[in-house]
Amino acid sequence: MKPIAVSLLALGVAFGACAQTPKTEPAPDPGDDFLKGVVIDPPAETQAIPPNAHGGAVASAPPPEQSDDTAANLDDLKIEIDTNADGDSGGAPGAPASRIDGKPPADDADPVGEAAGAPVSATGSDEDPAGRPTDDNSTLAAWLDPLRVSLKHENSYKFAAPKRLVNNRSSVRLEYSKPLTSNLYLRLDTKLNLYWSNDHRAKAKDEDFFRELVTREAYLQSSFGNTSFRIGYQILPWGVSEGGAITDEVSPRNSSEFFFISLEESRIGQPMATMDHFGATGQWSAFFVPKPGYNKYPDRGSEYDIPGSFDKKKPNDSWNQTDKYEYGLRWKRTFGKSDLSLMLASLIDNDYLVRQQRFQMYGFAANIAKDNFLFRTEVALKSPRAYFARPAGSSDLSIVESDQFDSSFGFDYSPGGRPLTYSAEVVWSRLLDWRSDIVGRERDEYQLIGSITNRFFSDDLTLTWLAIYAKPYTSLQQKFLSSYAIDDNSTVYFELFLADERDKRSGTWPYRDQKQFVVRYQYQF
DSSP: OHHHHHHHHHHHHHHHHHTTSOOSSOOOOTTOOOOTTEEEEOOSOOSOOOBOTTSSBOOOOSOOOTTOOGGGSGGGSEEEEOHHHHSOOSSSTTOOOOOTTSOOOOTTOOTTSOOTTOOOOOSOOSBOTTSOBOOHHHHHHHHHTTOEEEEEEEEEEEOSSSOEEEEEEEEEEEEEEEEEETTEEEEEEEEEEEEETTSHHHHHTTOSEEEEEEEEEEEEEEEETTEEEEEEEEOOOOOOOSSSOSSOOSSOBBOTTGGGOOGGGSBOOEEEEEEEEEETTEEEEEEEESSOOOOBOOOTTSTTOOTTTSOSOOOOOOTTOGGGOEEEEEEEEEETTEEEEEEEEEEEOSOTTTOOOEEEEEEEEEEEEETTEEEEEEEEEEEEEEEEEOOTTOOSOEEEEEEEEEEEEEEEEOOTTSSEEEEEEEEEEEETTOOTTBTTOOSEEEEEEEEEEEEETTTTEEEEEEEEEEETTTEEEEEEEEEEEOSSSEEEEEEEEEEEEOOTTSTTGGGTTOEEEEEEEEEEO
């Protein structure tokens, strides 16, 4: 345990140095977006969505960490056109749409920290509003003001035999969101991960100090009337399920650390062009991916590696391979506090371990708010998906195809006047062309997900319990998560993970002894 203490002490000294200059105002929200003439409401779903054992999203437990910006994408937000900006309305004329949680829209909140209605200085002007010249330091400060820096250190320990330290890592994350001109906006989210010598990833690579730079988002956004465009590295979440990837098939997933992946690592950015149009008939969204990304799997020899399972190399597609292009369209319409979406897309399967497989997806999703309940449902047809098969009497694997139908139904319940939320969801997946020789998959698979979240001490302390029960390959995965905001800049997290795998046929059977607790400290400025 001595290396842990040394690394924590070193990081504590660095964080303490940063903390000598207290910051009286909280850092700007990285989820904020800028779109001329558009007022952006926060999404109705306030719960975080960590991945399940198979890389899909699971029921949310804690609210998103301060560093998380998964909900920052335009597709996750309730958006309405500000009639005072362009004179056009994307919904009912002259009346902003209600949010799905029933709260009034924050019409006077500006997403980039400027006063409502004030002119945006996006070019680093060297004159103040009164026309007086300003010095270079003021101009530089104005450009650096939207920058948010997150310093984090994490340790995790596996307390089931064989007991060992698993994670010993630090990170520096930079998030920058700024309008460059009156209708051009820049968004950057990049993170440098530092894995110390006794972290399982550094040991797998036989390195004393392993560094990894991950850029989740880096894009430019512009708007023309009721239409906005984004180009660059983006994350595009679809659907409403918190228990599985039903229609949420566009962005790849990070499955490199099984059940223990950090929330901000759950989706992977990829090069993409997107368009959103807000009109009287609803919101129309389209995307185009010229070079698809793929799921991230465990490093060979790491804590979560299954020998022989992840040896296949990730495809190295080129930009001019037109047969690998991905594209799709979504229509979304809000009705009071509820909404529904229709989706269709042509995609390359993010799971390349079987083969590079193109499939078509047709989906439907809905949120329905009723009193203190929020009901959500989602269905998708995916045609075809590829699977390994082993014919009777043969030792060789072959590849077969089957159409797949996925669905989910769940709800959130929040008693009035209390920061308490109960959530439950059932997920069902069926292979329509199932064969008995398909390996590691039955005709029908089910998941039951439940969670309870509560907040205390003026919302500074958040406690969550989450459970995922899967059939027919029986498993029960549980999480206990807690976070405490020490002040506006510092947050400490304690998390407990228990995996109970009960069927040797399951692909997650090798993780049956994974029982860990995690301690994490984060400082933001």
